Amino acid sequence: MPERVRDISEFDLIDRLRDALPAAARADARIAEGIGDDAAVWRPDIGEAILITTDSLIDTIHFRTDWTTWDDLGWKSLAVNISDIAAMGGQPGLATVSLVLTGDELVADLEELYRGMGRIAQRERVVVAGGDIVRAPRDFGIHVTVLGESRRGRYLTRSGAQPGDVICVTGTLGAAAAGLALLQLESDDPRRTATTAPLLVAAHTRPEPRVRAGRHALEHHASAAMDLSDGLFGDLPKILTASGVDATIDLAQLPVAASVRALFPDRWLDFATRGGEDYELLLTVPPDRIDGLTQALSDFESTLTVIGQIDDVSASPRLHARTLDGRLEPVRRGAFDHFRNDPS
């Protein structure tokens, strides 16, 4: 019989999960107290501000265990939080993880979850410093909080965009949405076996937080930054609102992988503008800084693409897009609303 959470004690479960982490990602590796005291203790560098972010993943809402491996789920649950720290140009340092368990979960699956968390924690030098394990009647969930620190007292926000700044994104857009769409296709759909399919699915199941790019964006004086979790047309308006500016996006400039265009010729533009979970950085950068930043990112094979510009404030709507055939059209805010099916 496979061992389930309800078959072992909570103390044993905590031990097993800690053992699934690489030594470098365990609390006792680098901080004073970890799993086992009332609170974890973290000593950031003297004088740095603390950045705090929290993201929750709920079974059937944010993931499906038949679509993702447990290892990837662990990776993603930490990655999406690290991405928020990256978006502020910060250095992630410590994570707490609360598992909400029904008791039915296989212990081996949760160990795999922690191995996936441990992999990205080790790479990004994050310590998993405990948390909480609680029972729930029905919904399995993972709640992660990540603390980071500012760099020499500085960090990026959403509120610094200035008219004349260029708008740019790291990497490509729409790959995660294309990956999700692939997972949702009928099992006999030939696109599921396309050679490029695994890469797109991985973009959805195993996102890459852009910590280094965020650091360089800060160093090269980006004026505003955020990570793309709700899609370009859902997230860019948040920068515009916070900064009190308008913007125009040139859809012809959007970096979209050839595989996304090829597999979804009718949907790629929708994926790139309204698909969520790319976890690329959306940056606004003074024009005289863009070359330096582009060069810095290219040094570690990361791309930066200019996709538009920040405008003076006019009337609502604040966001315009130049369409593929050259027309300038207003964009309706397209954020994903977690409780309604229509964009709000």
Next chain:
Amino acid sequence: MPERVRDISEFDLIDRLRDALPAAARADARIAEGIGDDAAVWRPDIGEAILITTDSLIDTIHFRTDWTTWDDLGWKSLAVNISDIAAMGGQPGLATVSLVLTGDELVADLEELYRGMGRIAQRERVVVAGGDIVRAPRDFGIHVTVLGESRRGRYLTRSGAQPGDVICVTGTLGAAAAGLALLQLESDDPRRTATTAPLLVAAHTRPEPRVRAGRHALEHHASAAMDLSDGLFGDLPKILTASGVDATIDLAQLPVAASVRALFPDRWLDFATRGGEDYELLLTVPPDRIDGLTQALSDFESTLTVIGQIDDVSASPRLHARTLDGRLEPVRRGAFDHFRNDPS
């Protein structure tokens, strides 16, 4: 029709909840960025260590909305986290709150929840700096993370207890368990209308974190500390294990309210030793420090009761109790296990 979460946009909900907080507890009151950026920002005092704790409350497991008001639930969800910071002698500073909502919740109830959180946040000078709102198919839950800071670089842990130290607790034991028992009684049970019943129920629904007591315990050189969430016999062994010591508890010395003894003559000792959620502090203190600490606590009408002593390590079991009739008996570890009904 009462307004439910699914009737309004997520943005509106966030605004409504922020508005339910008192100004002093809102992110923009004291920190650089709050609800609305990728991460919240917190600037602890220069050189202090950061204390991090997280606790989750799940509907029907940790609370029942027919037994608690939403205001009390908000209070408690923050209080139990603040209590963990108090147990380290720290100063709580910032909270993030993740709500897991089915969409059925009444907006007014959630506003009430935030008002309750705001009340204790304001009193304890904690800022509620955002978090996450996510949807779940079925289980409503509240996930709170609280950050605190050490005091002049120092904090209390579970691992410093020394043989010869006295063991003491703040306040009284068993009141929260008695309150829960009252809520579980048949509605026509006369004890439910006892004049002392509301106070006991409040001990369960609206616990008081002992932040000031924790600060004084640190200043008066307590050797170990934790907060009592799983009952004396569940929690004290954690100090013993962490410190590598044994202990003897004198049951005749346990501070148990007269109302608890009167209403539950057969159960009060069980409530005091194995009942959870008192959120009093359990401290070990060098004998020459106990008078000073007792005096310090009495200055703000908080009591401290010596209930036993730390012994040299012998064999397992590590914890002994002197019973009410004077016999010395080993104590089986009685921690509440969240997934099994028998103590582990």
